[in-house]
Amino acid sequence: MQNINLPIIDLKQACVKAAHEVIAEKGIEHLSLRDVARKLGVSHQAPYRHYASKDHLLAAVIARCFRDFASFLDARQHFEDPEEDLAAMGGQYIAYAMQHPLEYRLMFGSTWPDTASNSELIRDAVHSFNILRNVLARMHGNSEAALINIDLDAMFIWSNMHGLVTIMQSDAMQYLDLVPHVKNNVPKHVFDMICVAMKSRLSK
């Protein structure tokens, strides 16, 4: 469990990894710096050389999730047809959330710790949003009016994706007595509804 004998090469990086593991084991509300230190076989104050507080370390963990998330979205299959591309991105968004529920909750579920070093966290978060903006730009064009519609549609689609995965992962879900067919087809149905709404919008 502990690496008591191996020296830590890069403690700063190791702290992020260990903190991530502790959260995975005990939940974010039970993350403790002393647990992190113990896991790394180092004194309880050692992490403070690299992070000013527990929240600063937590921010680093979340920032790392955002980088992974953005590169996951970037790594999707790309299509010439913007509508197809949008669908691919939606699928990738859902896939990430399903494969990494913990990381998704860290990014979008918990409130970010208010530390100064959030700047990179924010940059990575906005980058993800811009990926969505770019796809929509290919559908709407680049006129002045288009820019507004891009952001409105981006918010609509993001709301949908985010709401969908949040609810499907939430405690509430299991108490709703949904028949299996409904449960399995919710993502597809939401996708279809978005498509219908977007199509009617672009045809105008």
Next chain:
Amino acid sequence: MQNINLPIIDLKQACVKAAHEVIAEKGIEHLSLRDVARKLGVSHQAPYRHYASKDHLLAAVIARCFRDFASFLDARQHFEDPEEDLAAMGGQYIAYAMQHPLEYRLMFGSTWPDTASNSELIRDAVHSFNILRNVLARMHGNSEAALINIDLDAMFIWSNMHGLVTIMQSDAMQYLDLVPHVKNNVPKHVFDMICVAMKSRLSK
């Protein structure tokens, strides 16, 4: 700040109220039973007579939010036309989330504490969902197939509403550099898109 001299009539109820206030002041992650006790001018162990643990008290606070939320939805303006009624409910949902961001986060943002006494919490949560189901039932009818469509649409609409308010309240929102016109029109746009999707669905 403290009611040192006034005796507490109903400590159990007072604990819920005080805990709610502490959360409002310091955030859910800084809720402390000892703070609650101090606020009520009782010993740090007094709350344990009524709640087995901190999580049990927290569950009671969240349950209370769900009751308020459900009665807020019920208290909306009702319409004969189911489509109009659905719109009214959407508006009411958003209104609650905007007026009570903290309570909304408690219900849907944080993971519920896993205590046995969640049963009433769950009942109230499901009740809210059933309000939505009932409105949709008036649009879809009561056939076997309709029941499935009701739940699929309910999930779609709920995803949308939930995603919308979550994102608008999230930290991410302020860093996206949205022009004011976009910011102000996001709820209306999302509403319109839902309407379009639902109309095309019902006409089939």
Next chain:
DNA sequence: TATTTTAGTTGACACTGTCAACAATATTAA
């Protein structure tokens, strides 16, 4: 080589949730 910076240590402090033992008051049984 002398000095300063970096990266780690140990020890202390106030705070937390919760267990145990005790006291007083209210309820119930005899």
Next chain:
DNA sequence: TTAATATTGTTGACAGTGTCAACTAAAATA
């Protein structure tokens, strides 16, 4: 009425937490 019991509070302790302060050793720099 009196005795037994249950309810609702109290104080004190314990292990665990985040973080401040003072110290040490090694590395980088002058």
